[in-house]
Amino acid sequence: MTRLRGRWSNPWGKPRFLVLFTALYLVWSIVPILVAIRFSFNEGRSRSTAQGWSLRWYSGDPDLSVLHDPGLSTALLQSLRLAAIAVLVTVPLGVALAIGLTRWRGRGAGTSRAVSLATLVTPEIVMGTALLLVFIHVLTFIKLGTVAQAIGHITFSLVFVLVIVRGRLLAIGPEYEEAARDLGASALQAVRLALLPMLVPAIVASGIVVFAISMDDFVITQFLSSGTNTDTVPVRIYSQGRTAPTPALNALAALTLGITIAIAALAFVLWRAVRAARGQTGSALHEFATLDADTIR
Amino acid sequence: MSEPERADVGGGSDNAFWAGFALPGVAWLCLFFLLPFYVILCIALGTVDPIFQTPAPEWNPLRWNTSAFEFVLESLFTSGAAFQTVFVRTFVYVTIATALSLVIAYPVAYYVARYGGRWKGVLLVGLIAPFFISYLMRMLAWINLLQDDGWVNDVLIWAGILNAPRNWLDGRASSVILGLVYGYVPFMILPLYAFLDRIDRSLLEAARDLGASPFQAFRRVTLPLSMPAILAGIVIIALPMFGDYYTPDLLSGSPQTSMIGNQINLYIRGGQQIPVGAALVVVLMLFLTVLMGYYLVSTARAQRRLGR
Numbered sequence: 001m002t003r004l005r006g007r008w009s010n011p012w013g014k015p016r017f018l019v020l021f022t023a024l025y026l027v028w029s030i031v032p033i034l035v036a037i038r039f040s041f042n043e044g045r046s047r048s049t050a051q052g053w054s055l056r057w058y059s060g061d062p063d064l065s066v067l068h069d070p071g072l073s074t075a076l077l078q079s080l081r082l083a084a085i086a087v088l089v090t091v092p093l094g095v096a097l098a099i100g101l102t103r104w105r106g107r108g109a110g111t112s113r114a115v116s117l118a119t120l121v122t123p124e125i126v127m128g129t130a131l132l133l134v135f136i137h138v139l140t141f142i143k144l145g146t147v148a149q150a151i152g153h154i155t156f157s158l159v160f161v162l163v164i165v166r167g168r169l170l171a172i173g174p175e176y177e178e179a180a181r182d183l184g185a186s187a188l189q190a191v192r193l194a195l196l197p198m199l200v201p202a203i204v205a206s207g208i209v210v211f212a213i214s215m216d217d218f219v220i221t222q223f224l225s226s227g228t229n230t231d232t233v234p235v236r237i238y239s240q241g242r243t244a245p246t247p248a249l250n251a252l253a254a255l256t257l258g259i260t261i262a263i264a265a266l267a268f269v270l271w272r273a274v275r276a277a278r279g280q281t282g283s284a285l286h287e288f289a290t291l292d293a294d295t296i297r
Numbered sequence: 298m299s300e301p302e303r304a305d306v307g308g309g310s311d312n313a314f315w316a317g318f319a320l321p322g323v324a325w326l327c328l329f330f331l332l333p334f335y336v337i338l339c340i341a342l343g344t345v346d347p348i349f350q351t352p353a354p355e356w357n358p359l360r361w362n363t364s365a366f367e368f369v370l371e372s373l374f375t376s377g378a379a380f381q382t383v384f385v386r387t388f389v390y391v392t393i394a395t396a397l398s399l400v401i402a403y404p405v406a407y408y409v410a411r412y413g414g415r416w417k418g419v420l421l422v423g424l425i426a427p428f429f430i431s432y433l434m435r436m437l438a439w440i441n442l443l444q445d446d447g448w449v450n451d452v453l454i455w456a457g458i459l460n461a462p463r464n465w466l467d468g469r470a471s472s473v474i475l476g477l478v479y480g481y482v483p484f485m486i487l488p489l490y491a492f493l494d495r496i497d498r499s500l501l502e503a504a505r506d507l508g509a510s511p512f513q514a515f516r517r518v519t520l521p522l523s524m525p526a527i528l529a530g531i532v533i534i535a536l537p538m539f540g541d542y543y544t545p546d547l548l549s550g551s552p553q554t555s556m557i558g559n560q561i562n563l564y565i566r567g568g569q570q571i572p573v574g575a576a577l578v579v580v581l582m583l584f585l586t587v588l589m590g591y592y593l594v595s596t597a598r599a600q601r602r603l604g605r
Binding site: 015023025032036046047049094100103108109112115118119121124125126127133134156158162166187188209212216217222223233234237242253257273281 | 330
C-alpha cells in the first residue's frame with residue numbers, strides 16, 4: 001500500500017493507471033475494426049468466426065463478391081462520387097464564405113455567421129428531414145438521388161471549411177493584405193497574391209475533413225437516396241448489416257476503409273509538405289487533431 | 298462560439314467587396330438550410346390530402362393548423378403514451394452514454410495531452426483513426442462480435458461469466474448504449490485533448506510549489522480549467538445522439554429500444570402521417586435549442602468564474 005502510494009505521488013513518474021487506461025482504450029477502439037477486416041478474408045460464409053483465408057468475398061466469388069455483386073460495387077462508386085463532388089464544391093464555397101465572414105463588418109455579417117454556425121449544431125436527422133421535404137415540396141426540379149445527396153453533403157460540411165479557414169485567417173491577421181494594398185495591389189489582387197497562398201494549408205486540411213465527413217455520412221445520404229442505385233457504403237451497411245448472409249459486406253467496408261485511409265494519408269502528407277513550405281512549425285498531427293476544437297470555443 | 302475579434306481590415310468602402318465573398322455561401326445556406334426549416338414548419342402545421350394521404354403544406358402562417366403538434370404534445374405529456382416512453386428512453390440512453398463517454402474520454406485525453414511525450418504522434422494517430430472509419434462500419438464490427446457464436450460470447454463463456462451464449466442483438470439496452478459510447482467517444486476525446494494540451498503547465502507547477510498534492514493540483518487547477526471543454530464535449534456528442542436511429546436499429550432492431558430518431562425516421566420515411574414526423578422534428582429542435590442555451594449560459598458562467 002505504501003509502495004502504491006509512493007508511486008502515485010511521485011511527481012516525475014508517469015501515472016501507471018493512465019497508461020493502462022489509455023492502452024486499453026486504444027485496444028478497445030481498434031480491435032473490433034481489425035476483427036471485422038479479418039472476417040472479410042474468410043474462406044467460409046461466417047461473419048462471426050474465423051474460417052481460413054481467401055479473397056473470395058472481394059473478387060473470387062462469381063456472384064456474391066464485391067467485384068461481382070453490382071449492389072456492393074455501385075455503393076462504393078457512389079460513395080466516392082459524392083465525396084469528390086462534396087470536396088470540389090464545398091472547399092471553394094467555404095473558403096470564400098470564411099474570407100467574407102471574417103473581413104466583412106456590418107449589417108448582415110453577424111446574422112450570416114450565426115446561421116452558418118447553426119448548421120454545426122443541427123443534428124443530421126433534422127437536416128435530412130428538412131432537405132427531403134424541401135426537395136419534394138418546393139425545389140421539385142431537384143430530383144432525389146445523386147444531386148440531392150451532394151447538396152446535402154455540401155450543406156452539412158460547409159461549416160467545417162468555414163471554421164478551419166476562419167481560424168487560420170484570424171491567426172494570420174490583416175497585416176499582409178494591408179501591406180499588399182500599400183504596395184499598390186487592388187483588393188482582389190491582395191486576396192489572390194497575399195492571402196490565398198497563406199491559406200493553402202488550411203484549404204488542404206479542410207479538403208481532408210470534407211472528404212472524411214462525406215465518406216462517413218449516413219443519415220442525409222439515406223434520406224435523400226432515390227433507391228438502391230444511389231445507396232452509398234454506409235447506407236448499404238445499414239440495410240444489410242443484420243441480414244447479410246456472407247462476409248462480402250465486411251469486404252466492402254474494409255475496401256472502403258482502405259481507400260479512405262489511403263486518400264486521407266496522401267492528402268495528409270501533401271498538407272504537411274505545404275505546411276512546412278509555408279514555414280508553419282510544430283507537430284502536423286497535433287494541429288490536425290486540434291482543428292475541430294476551435295469550432296466550439 | 299465567441300472568438301477574439303481581430304482588428305478590422307480596410308474601411309466601409311471595402312465592405313461590399315468582402316460581403317461579395319460571403320454571398321454565394323450565404324445564398325446557399327438560405328436556400329438549403331433556412332428555407333427547408335420553414336418548409337418543415339409549414340408541413341408540421343399543414344394538412345393531409347384526404348385521398349392520397351400526402352402532406353399538403355400550409356404556406357400562410359395565419360392558416361396554420363396545429364393538429365399534428367397537438368397529437369405529438371399530447372402523446373409526449375401523457376404518462377405511458379408512446380412518445381413519452383420513447384423520449385424518456387432516449388434521454389436515459391443519451392445521459393448514460395454521454396456519462397460513460399466522459400469517463401473514458403477524459404483520462405485518455407488527459408494522458409495524451411500531458412504525458413504523451415515521444416509517443417504522442419502514435420497516440421494521436423490512434424485518436425484520429427476513428428474519424429476515417431465510417432460510423433456504420435464501426436457498428437458492423439460490433440454486429441460481427443456480438444453474434445450468438447461471436448467472439449464476445451466466446452470470451453465471456455471462456456472466462457466463466459456466462460454459461461451459454463447470450464443473444465446480444467435482440468433488444469438489449471446495454472448493446473445500444475455500448476454502440477453509442479463506441480461510436481461517439483472519439484468525437485469527445487479530440488476537443489478535450491485540444492483544451493487540456495493548452496493548459497499552462499506553470500500553473501500546475503505553481504500549485505505543486507504551494508504544497509498541493511498531484512491529486513489536489515488536478516482537482517483544484519486542471520479540472521476547473523477544463524470545465525468549458527467538458528461541457529463542449531458533452532454537447533458535441535449529445536446533440537447527434539438525440540437524432541440517432543441507426544445504432545438501435547443495427548444493434549437491437551427491437552421496438553423495445555426505439556429512440557426518438559427511430560420515430561422520426563418511421564414517420565418521415567415510412568410515408569404515413571408525415572406532418573407528425575415534421576412536428577416531432579420541430580419539438581426535438583426546440584428541446585435541443587434549450588439544451589444549447591443552457592450550455593452557452595454554463596460556459597459563460599464557467600469562463601467568468603475563471604476570471605476571463
